[in-house]
Amino acid sequence: MQPQFERLTDDQWEVMKVFLNWQRKRKHDLREVLNAILWITRTGCQWRNLDSNFPPWKSVYYYFETWGKKGILEQMCQTINMTERIQLERSPDPSLLIVDSQSVKLSPMIFEDRGIDGNKKVNGRKRQILVDVIGRIWAAEVHAANQHDSIGGLPLLENLQVRMPCLEKIMADKSYRGTFAQAVEKMGFSFEVPKREDGTKGFVVEAKRWVVERTIAWLNFFRRVVVDYEHTTRSSVSFILLANISMVIWRIDYLML
Numbered sequence: 627m628q629p630q631f632e633r634l635t636d637d638q639w640e641v642m643k644v645f646l647n648w649q650r651k652r653k654h655d656l657r658e659v660l661n662a663i664l665w666i667t668r669t670g671c672q673w674r675n676l677d678s679n680f681p682p683w684k685s686v687y688y689y690f691e692t693w694g695k696k697g698i699l700e701q702m703c704q705t706i707n708m709t710e711r712i713q714l715e716r717s718p719d720p721s722l723l724i725v726d727s728q729s730v731k732l733s734p735m736i737f738e739d740r741g742i743d744g745n746k747k748v749n750g751r752k753r754q755i756l757v758d759v760i761g762r763i764w765a766a767e768v769h770a771a772n773q774h775d776s777i778g779g780l781p782l783l784e785n786l787q788v789r790m791p792c793l794e795k796i797m798a799d800k801s802y803r804g805t806f807a808q809a810v811e812k813m814g815f816s817f818e819v820p821k822r823e824d825g826t827k828g829f830v831v832e833a834k835r836w837v838v839e840r841t842i843a844w845l846n847f848f849r850r851v852v853v854d855y856e857h858t859t860r861s862s863v864s865f866i867l868l869a870n871i872s873m874v875i876w877r878i879d880y881l882m883l
Contacts, residue, residue, distance in 0.1 A: 627847060628876050631668040633661045637880035641709075645702045646693075654681040662686040667868040670849025694864035700765075703867040704789070706874045707762040713879055719792040720758035725779055725802060726838040727754045728845075729771045733855045741772030751854045753866060754779045756796075759834065761841040763870040764790070768859040776806040783809055797834055845869055 634642065639657050648656050662680035666673070676683040693699050708718040729743040732750030742749045748771055756765040765786075769778045779802060786793065795816045798806070803819065810817040820835055845851050848869040856862040 627844070627873055631665050634664075634875070635880075637883075638875050638878075641706065641878070641880070641883070642702065642875070645698055645705070654685050656689070659686050659689050663690050664868060664872055667848050667850045667865055667872060670852070670855075690864065691861075694860055699864050699867045699871070703871050703874075704764060706871060706878065707758070707764060709883070710762065710874055710878055711758070711760070713882055714760065716760075717792055719790045720764070721792050721794045722759055722834070723756045723764065723790075723793060723796050724759075724834055724838040725754065725756050725782060725796060725798045725806075726835070726842065727752050727775050727779070727801075728842050730851075731853050732771075733853060736855075736857055738857060739768070739770045739859050741770030743771035746771075751859070751862065752778060753854075753862065754782055755838065755841065755866065756782050757838045757841045759837055761837050761844070762874060763841065763866065766863045766866040768854070768862040768866075775801040776804045779806050780809055783813065786815075787813055799835065844873065848872065 634657060639660075642660060643656070646656050646660075658681055662676060662683075663686060665671070665680065666676065666686075671677070673683045673687050676686060680686060711720070712718055729746045729748040729752045730750050731748060732740050739751055740749070741751070743752060750771050751768055752771040752773065752775075754767045754769075754775070755763050757763055765782045767778065767781045775798075779798075783806075793815060795818060796810050797818045797820065800819050802817075807817040845866070848865070850865050851862075851869055854862050856865070
């Protein structure tokens, strides 16, 4: 991971621009628009305080909203995940996914989708992520923190059979038993909760599940997602995907493309 924000290189832009209608003549350079969005993701800056070296914040925000609504950010995220997996000599689509949640504080004066996670003592929202064995985010969902994991994680399974034809198993902790586990098995996947050895107490590193915990820790490098500042959960999901994009684009070997 880069120690600080850096603009997209020529090679990185060549990969990213295929997802955007970059050939059309525009007032603002889409490459700089994407740089601005990635900069906000990393620094946590307010839209209105966007650095003057980037295009005007209203234009940048327009593209952020448009790309999020149309699923372009999700498509971008999944495609570069597949690219990295291929370079690591893995199958493009994962056969195993791991799910977990994280409760985060919600910015004051925002009341949409707010709740209290009584277990974590957090007043805000809960984010759910699906990651593969190398920790890349393939899907994300955000909802009020008082909603149970087993219910709140169901949107992660939408169209999963189509999007990931190689998927065989989903792992999670015991909070996903019940509704979520039943939905997973109904789709034809196996569901597994890692078991502790008898007699163990306190913190234990669970097989494979530590990967998703590491990914959640990686999100702390992106100040826009350390606290949820978004009025809509869709924007929250977009910034989680952008954080993953920011990590992966610096790990791809562009000479191999």
